Amino acid sequence: MDIKKLQQLREWRDRQARKEGVEVFRVLSNQTIEEIVLNDIKTEEGLLGVKGIAEKKLAKYGREILTIMNSSSDVVLDREQGGRASQEIIEQGGSDEKVFSVSVFLDLVNTGLRTFEVKIKGEVSSVDERGGNYYFGLKDKEDGSTISCLIWKTNYRLAGVELTEGMEIMIHGFPGIYKPNGRISFQADSIELVGEGALKKQYEELKKKLADEGLFAPERKKPIPLFPHKIGLITSRQGEAIFDFRTNLGKFGFQIEFFDSRVEGVQAVPALLKAVKYFKNKDIDVLVLVRGGGSLESLLSFNNEMLVREIASFGKPVVSGIGHEQDVSLVDLVADRSCSTPTGAAKLLSYSWEQALARVNLYEKDLFGRYRKVLSDRRYELENSASRLRRSFSAIFEHFRQLEIRLKEKYLAIGAGLKSSAQYLAQAGRTISLRFDSLLAQAGERLDRAEAAIKTNDPARQLALGFSLVRSGGRIIKSVEDVRQDQEIKVELQDGEITSSVTNIQIK
Amino acid sequence: MSNKVDLSDSLKKLAELVSWFENQKEVDVEQGLAKVKEGAELIKKSRERLKEIENEFEEVGKGLEV
Numbered sequence: 001m002d003i004k005k006l007q008q009l010r011e012w013r014d015r016q017a018r019k020e021g022v023e024v025f026r027v028l029s030n031q032t033i034e035e036i037v038l039n040d041i042k043t044e045e046g047l048l049g050v051k052g053i054a055e056k057k058l059a060k061y062g063r064e065i066l067t068i069m070n071s072s073s074d075v076v077l078d079r080e081q082g083g084r085a086s087q088e089i090i091e092q093g094g095s096d097e098k099v100f101s102v103s104v105f106l107d108l109v110n111t112g113l114r115t116f117e118v119k120i121k122g123e124v125s126s127v128d129e130r131g132g133n134y135y136f137g138l139k140d141k142e143d144g145s146t147i148s149c150l151i152w153k154t155n156y157r158l159a160g161v162e163l164t165e166g167m168e169i170m171i172h173g174f175p176g177i178y179k180p181n182g183r184i185s186f187q188a189d190s191i192e193l194v195g196e197g198a199l200k201k202q203y204e205e206l207k208k209k210l211a212d213e214g215l216f217a218p219e220r221k222k223p224i225p226l227f228p229h230k231i232g233l234i235t236s237r238q239g240e241a242i243f244d245f246r247t248n249l250g251k252f253g254f255q256i257e258f259f260d261s262r263v264e265g266v267q268a269v270p271a272l273l274k275a276v277k278y279f280k281n282k283d284i285d286v287l288v289l290v291r292g293g294g295s296l297e298s299l300l301s302f303n304n305e306m307l308v309r310e311i312a313s314f315g316k317p318v319v320s321g322i323g324h325e326q327d328v329s330l331v332d333l334v335a336d337r338s339c340s341t342p343t344g345a346a347k348l349l350s351y352s353w354e355q356a357l358a359r360v361n362l363y364e365k366d367l368f369g370r371y372r373k374v375l376s377d378r379r380y381e382l383e384n385s386a387s388r389l390r391r392s393f394s395a396i397f398e399h400f401r402q403l404e405i406r407l408k409e410k411y412l413a414i415g416a417g418l419k420s421s422a423q424y425l426a427q428a429g430r431t432i433s434l435r436f437d438s439l440l441a442q443a444g445e446r447l448d449r450a451e452a453a454i455k456t457n458d459p460a461r462q463l464a465l466g467f468s469l470v471r472s473g474g475r476i477i478k479s480v481e482d483v484r485q486d487q488e489i490k491v492e493l494q495d496g497e498i499t500s501s502v503t504n505i506q507i508k
Numbered sequence: 509m510s511n512k513v514d515l516s517d518s519l520k521k522l523a524e525l526v527s528w529f530e531n532q533k534e535v536d537v538e539q540g541l542a543k544v545k546e547g548a549e550l551i552k553k554s555r556e557r558l559k560e561i562e563n564e565f566e567e568v569g570k571g572l573e574v
Contacts, residue, residue: 054570251560253564256563259567278568357558360555363523364547366526367543367544374529
């Protein structure tokens with residue numbers, strides 16, 4: 001590695017960060033700078049392939065980075081009016097007889113040592129906490145060799161391991177010389193417990209602690225929405241998990257926002273935390289964390305307390321699909337739904353969509369089936385009614401027919417009756433006529449006899465014979481008792497009437 | 509693109525239409541036909557949404573420092 005280029009880039013990065021008033025890693029991280037120098041990247045395309053540089057950073061810093069990478073170290077430093085160490089190198093003209101100040105020398109040594117990123121395993125021999133940062137000794141169990149180590153508080157919290165003397169650990173980081181005292185120390189950025197037993201113990205303790213806080217309680221679980229559409233996906237670009245997830249996710253037009261994250265190793269926890277935080281305010285329906293299977297040791301990141309708490313406080317439903325051989329990871333326990341594999345997580349998200357399809361088919365069958373039955377029932381009812389009507393009309397017609405027959409019979413009977421009556425009447429007429437004639441003759445005879453009798457008894461005839469009729473008050477006097485003394489009476493004679501008065505009454 | 513509310517709503521309405529037929533002692537043919545027409549429309553729209561659509565995949569967070 002070109003140490004000078006490394007130094008130049010770091011100095012430029014530090015100046016730039018000061019100028020912008022941001023932390024240095026916001027401009028470029030040490031890792032990014034080292035990757036650029038290590039791979040001797042001198043083109044824009046090359047820079048885009050470096051982790052930590054995207055289009056935005058390329059546009060902002062690309063020209064200056066490439067100027068440094070494509071120029072002679074001395075010239076660039078001169079033009080950039082770089083740091084004291086580089087200036088002193090230039091002052092020495094780049095010759096073999098360089099003379100450095102102590103500080104510059106230590107800077108150069110530290111720059112070199114920075115590249116010795118390693119993992120060290122040992123036993124904690126001492127622990128000292130100052131301002132949240134931890135200073136500890138790490139001792140070789142075989143021969144007692146010891147190195148001083150430190151871990152900054154942020155990384156200590158991330159590690160989730162509580163350092164105690166005698167604990168066997170594995171740390172990751174790089175060595176450096178502490179300039180004020182010239183002693184070498186190891187700057188750790190992660191701590192892991194060593195040994196299945198220790199890991200298991202740590203896992204169980206943390207699990208109990210978080211469970212006691214209620215982080216795994218069923219009532220905290222958020223329901224997975226029906227028909228999730230926007231999915232935040234966190235996993236590694238490299239693993240099979242992403243392939244399994246995408247392959248088994250149904251094609252329902254999902255919008256997947258994928259955040260590439262390490263899922264194993266020392267960088268996994270900060271990477272996963274970063275990814276989860278990225279999605280915190282994003283418009284997604286569900287967040288998915290998937291990873292292929294692994295041992296308890298390889299799944300350490302998913303048992304990290306900070307990650308578990310970050311997921312517990314995530315506002316949207318979280319689905320985990322983390323393969324495991326034995327113990328379920330704590331991320332699985334805190335997730336709103338956990339699946340045993342990335343494939344399971346994909347199928348879970350597709351489930352409501354697939355079910356919807358089945359339900360639509362079922363509803364279609366049900367709805368049309370029911371209506372067909374309604375129509376069928378109505379047709380049957382209509383046919384039944386028509387049949388009943390036909391039967392009813394037939395009965396009515398039959399009744400009319402019978403009535404007609406009876407009517408005809410009656411008509412004929414009446415006709416016959418009438419004919420008979422006419423004959424009878426004709427006969428009766430003749431009989432009556434004969435009888436009438438007879439009666440008339442008899443009546444004539446009787447009249448003749450009556451006339452003769454009348455003639456015989458006619459008063460006028462009697463008057464003519466000398467008899468008279470005596471009346472008083474219009475009444476015929478038949479007895480002396482019918483008159484009184486001096487009563488006026490009228491005597492009718494054949495040829496007139498005499499008015500007289502009763503002068504004497506003599507009874508016989 | 510997303511119309512998940514419509515889909516949920518459509519399925520709910522379809523379930524209600526089926527229930528309507530279940531709950532009627534005697535279905536009026538005209539009313540039944542109107543319900544079936546409504547259901548057919550909902551089924552058509554739901555099927556449209558549920559047909560195979562390629563997923564969109566986008567990588568995010570590139571360039572973010574860890």
